[in-house]
Amino acid sequence: MPQNEQMATSLLRDLAGRLRIAVVHGGNRLAENAVIYPTRNPRSEKTYEVVARDIADSLTRLGFCDVALMPEDMNLGERLRHHGTHLVWLNTGGTQGYVSVCHAPAMLELMGMPYIGHNPLNAAMLDYKHVFKHELDRLGIATPRSIVWGGGSIPESIFDDRHFQRVFMDDPGPFIVKPVSGRASQHVYLAEDHNDLPEKLQKVFAATENLVLIEEFIDGPEYTIGVCGPWIYRQQCLEHRDDPLAFSAVERVMGPDEKIFTSMDVRPIALDRIRLLDLATENITVSRLSQIAQTIYSELGLETAVRVDVRSNSEGRFFVLEANPKPDLAYPKGDKISLICAGLSLLGMEYDDLIMTLLANRLSFLLAHRRATIPHIVALLG
Numbered sequence: 001m002p003q004n005e006q007m008a009t010s011l012l013r014d015l016a017g018r019l020r021i022a023v024v025h026g027g028n029r030l031a032e033n034a035v036i037y038p039t040r041n042p043r044s045e046k047t048y049e050v051v052a053r054d055i056a057d058s059l060t061r062l063g064f065c066d067v068a069l070m071p072e073d074m075n076l077g078e079r080l081r082h083h084g085t086h087l088v089w090l091n092t093g094g095t096q097g098y099v100s101v102c103h104a105p106a107m108l109e110l111m112g113m114p115y116i117g118h119n120p121l122n123a124a125m126l127d128y129k130h131v132f133k134h135e136l137d138r139l140g141i142a143t144p145r146s147i148v149w150g151g152g153s154i155p156e157s158i159f160d161d162r163h164f165q166r167v168f169m170d171d172p173g174p175f176i177v178k179p180v181s182g183r184a185s186q187h188v189y190l191a192e193d194h195n196d197l198p199e200k201l202q203k204v205f206a207a208t209e210n211l212v213l214i215e216e217f218i219d220g221p222e223y224t225i226g227v228c229g230p231w232i233y234r235q236q237c238l239e240h241r242d243d244p245l246a247f248s249a250v251e252r253v254m255g256p257d258e259k260i261f262t263s264m265d266v267r268p269i270a271l272d273r274i275r276l277l278d279l280a281t282e283n284i285t286v287s288r289l290s291q292i293a294q295t296i297y298s299e300l301g302l303e304t305a306v307r308v309d310v311r312s313n314s315e316g317r318f319f320v321l322e323a324n325p326k327p328d329l330a331y332p333k334g335d336k337i338s339l340i341c342a343g344l345s346l347l348g349m350e351y352d353d354l355i356m357t358l359l360a361n362r363l364s365f366l367l368a369h370r371r372a373t374i375p376h377i378v379a380l381l382g
């Protein structure tokens with residue numbers, strides 16, 4: 001993308017008339033010919049098709065003339081070839097199997113198909129919370145103390161585990177027990193003390209058949225913040241900043257006895273569940289959150305947006321819980337709103353502006369750093 005903002009805006013407009021985009025959502029593993037052997041997805045069976053449609057509709061409103069919607073399965077390559085796709089938008093958590101968030105980007109890398117999404121390594125690193133936490137340690141960003149349980153022995157044997165002894169023997173609890181890869185607070189439990197741990201470990205493992213994370217419980221307010229690249233699209237123009245854009249800093253509103261934020265599957269995220277942080281009176285909190293999010297984006301070499309979840313302890317120290325590789329991009333309807341869209345109005349942006357912002361950031365990255373891999377898009381630029 002040219003650094004000149006006007007040139008970049010007109011380049012994007014020109015491309016909109018020529019670029020064929022496919023928005024890919026999770027597939028149905030039980031559909032005919034979707035896979036060779038249907039297995040399961042320990043992360044979640046959700047296809048995110050509804051949100052993929054929101055993204056596709058937005059791209060159409062933004063002037064992209066050819067936007068297709070398709071599922072991620074073993075026919076993806078043929079579908080993309082048939083459509084003549086130039087660029088894919090990945091809105092999938094995977095269709096089945098382990099580490100499923102990285103399957104689609106890995107397939108697209110193999111096919112030579114550029115995409116809006118994380119590269120396979122970053123997708124997997126972000127989605128497997130214990131790996132991401134190692135990266136946080138490396139960056140000096142606080143994250144709850146934790147260990148991983150593999151489910152290979154009886155849950156009571158956790159007390160003999162040398163990592164458990166090192167990290168938690170002197171900690172009476174409470175603890176959080178959760179899947180290493182999951183979504184929407186599913187299978188996330190509070191274990192009040194050591195006695196409560198084996199049952200919770202067993203429950204998470206039975207539901208996911210995957211590694212289980214035990215974390216110290218951080219009991220203060222919970223925040224989320226979005227972060228993406230340095231380009232912003234608003235009022236029909238692109239603007240370039242020096243830093244990644246951190247936006248939509250919100251506090252999740254928890255009920256008095258709500259220790260774990262209730263799953264959005266049970267209670268959709270509505271305006272009464274979030275509180276937009278006030279830039280005037282909560283400037284310090286917003287700056288600290290922004291700095292954490294920007295450091296994660298820059299230092300981990302992320303190539304598209306994430307939503308960072310943070311919880312504070314009673315002393316006001318921030319701990320990063322996770323960074324969601326595929327933040328919910330549902331189109332706001334009524335008072336139902338996705339966390340990442342909640343603060344757009346503060347930036348003078350709407351939903352479509354965010355979609356264009358994410359696309360512009362990715363195109364800019366590809367043109368600047370992966371130009372040799374997108375000759376078919378470079379050719380469209382004339």
Ligand SMILES: Nc1ncnc2c1ncn2[C@@H]1O[C@H](COP(=O)(O)OP(=O)(O)OP(=O)(O)O)[C@@H](O)[C@H]1O
Nearest residue numbers: 144176182183184185186188215216217218260261
């Ligand atoms: N160590 C912790 N201390 C306190 N609360 C926690 C901790 N880990 C998780 N939680 C609670 O559980 C919820 C879900 O956990 P987490 O964000 O790790 O997983 P998720 O299911 O992937 O979430 P999301 O809904 O963001 O996709 C958090 O929003 C928070 O309320």
Ligand SMILES: [Mg+2]
Nearest residue numbers: 309321322324
């Ligand atoms: Mg979370």
